[in-house]
Amino acid sequence: MSLARALAHRVVRMPLRTERREVTFDQKLIDALRSGGSTLSAAGIPVTVEGSLRLAAVLGAVMLIADSLASVPLSLYEKLPNGGRRVREDHPLHRVLHDL
Structure with missing residues (x-):
């Protein structure tokens, strides 16, 4: 299970789908x-x-990698019917992931 799915489950109580x-x-x-x-x-x-x-x-190498990853913005996206995507700023997890 991905970290995003686990967070989504905790915040909005989404049902979890698991596969073996x-x-x-x-x-x-x-x-x-x-x-x-x-x-x-x-x-x-x-x-x-x-x-x-x-x-x-x-x-130093570990800190450089960790700092670089920590600076990457996290956003939730919605897939659009035309194949594009848009940021879901109204999703409850957007604030958790984006405004850390």
Whole structure:
């Protein structure tokens, strides 16, 4: 379920539609999750999220990506019959997503 659908459900109590999908995982991902998110580097040193964020370059890259994504405006659109779209400023979620 997307974040927008979950928010819409909470704000306006829209009925949720769910579909079942088969999910497969890479064994490396499963091993990383089981070890608390730590993986071994090529040198055999455990690498964790917390350890990575102590490096200025990694922290700077994460902050740059997060700040860039946070600056993107979020709007709800309605599909028009002619194939176009328009912003739904009257929708209850517009204020939640747009005026954060």
